[in-house]
Amino acid sequence: MTKTVLITGATAGFGKAMAERYAAEGWQLVLTGRRSDRLEQLKQDLTPAKVHTITFDIRDKEACFKAVEKLPSGFKNVDVLVNNAGLALGLDPAQSCDLTDWETMIDTNIKGLMYMTRALLPSMVERDQGHIVNLGSVAGTYPYPGGNCYGGTKAFVNHFSKNLLADLLGTKIRVTNIEPGLCESEFSVVRFKGDKNSADKVYQGTQPIVPQDIAEIVYWTTTLPAHININSLEVMPVDQAFSPFAINRK
Ligand code: NDP
Ligand code: 8X3
Numbered sequence: 001m002t003k004t005v006l007i008t009g010a011t012a013g014f015g016k017a018m019a020e021r022y023a024a025e026g027w028q029l030v031l032t033g034r035r036s037d038r039l040e041q042l043k044q045d046l047t048p049a050k051v052h053t054i055t056f057d058i059r060d061k062e063a064c065f066k067a068v069e070k071l072p073s074g075f076k077n078v079d080v081l082v083n084n085a086g087l088a089l090g091l092d093p094a095q096s097c098d099l100t101d102w103e104t105m106i107d108t109n110i111k112g113l114m115y116m117t118r119a120l121l122p123s124m125v126e127r128d129q130g131h132i133v134n135l136g137s138v139a140g141t142y143p144y145p146g147g148n149c150y151g152g153t154k155a156f157v158n159h160f161s162k163n164l165l166a167d168l169l170g171t172k173i174r175v176t177n178i179e180p181g182l183c184e185s186e187f188s189v190v191r192f193k194g195d196k197n198s199a200d201k202v203y204q205g206t207q208p209i210v211p212q213d214i215a216e217i218v219y220w221t222t223t224l225p226a227h228i229n230i231n232s233l234e235v236m237p238v239d240q241a242f243s244p245f246a247i248n249r250k
Pocket of ligand 2: 136137138139147180181182183
């Protein structure tokens with residue numbers, strides 16, 4: 001039977017690459033995002049895949065529940081939910097950053113992910129079938145200057161994912177937290193609020209991960225034998241590693 005994947009944030013980056021990957025394998029897709037023109041274009045590009053697009057802001061609780069409630073009959077039984085929509089805003093220190101950026105990140109990365117999960121879980125539990133893949137980040141484990149609230153939201157994603165597994169013990173539902181490091185997408189353009197120059201500098205001289213790499217990894221975790229659950233998976237490019245502790249010397 002044809003499987004269905006619902007991918008949030010499919011208008012760019014990882015979400016778009018995942019849509020292409022699942023479509024290539026014959027899955028049917030539910031794709032979401034705020035930019036309807038991009039969703040429409042993607043739907044056309046994915047022909048002949050069966051695609052249902054929904055334009056809404058993931059921060060809008062009512063819209064999230066309505067989107068799930070109003071899924072067309074052929075798309076209702078979602079096998080895989082990829083909670084991918086998310087963003088980082090700014091790299092300023094906590095003491096001077098824009099508080100509304102923090103609110104946007106919390107509303108998107110935490111609340112949006114919670115709403116979609118809560119909206120789809122009852123049907124998955126009822127069918128005793130499903131897989132939730134969350135997009136966390138290395139930023140949820142390792143702190144860095146300016147990572148403040150973004151890292152905090154991804155730490156939530158990490159712990160929420162594991163707590164879901166605790167609640168779902170005894171069901172066949174799987175939960176996976178993918179934690180990427182440096183990946184080139186629209187992520188940095190969004191973080192630097194359209195400043196493409198600053199965004200490009202993030203990847204300069206490196207070979208970053210690309211969205212297709214993440215799509216491949218996500219696809220793999222969801223097509224493993226049904227008794228295996230990848231709890232979390234941290235993935236960085238070879239060009240990325242760790243720094244020593246920073247010490248302030250007088
Ligand atoms: P992109 O900026 O390329 O894509 C982000 C996607 O999220 C877009 O499709 C965007 O759609 C959607 N989105 C953002 N805000 C909202 C909103 N309010 N409502 C609905 N959709 C929204 O970023 P990536 O593909 O790189 O990021 C995807 C996920 O991976 C994010 O959760 C990010 O935190 C995480 N991640 C990214 C890393 C990276 O280095 N790139 C590393 C680790 C994790 P639209 O604007 O049309 O609404
Ligand atoms: C994105 C990775 O290191 O830019 O989640 O925060 S990082």
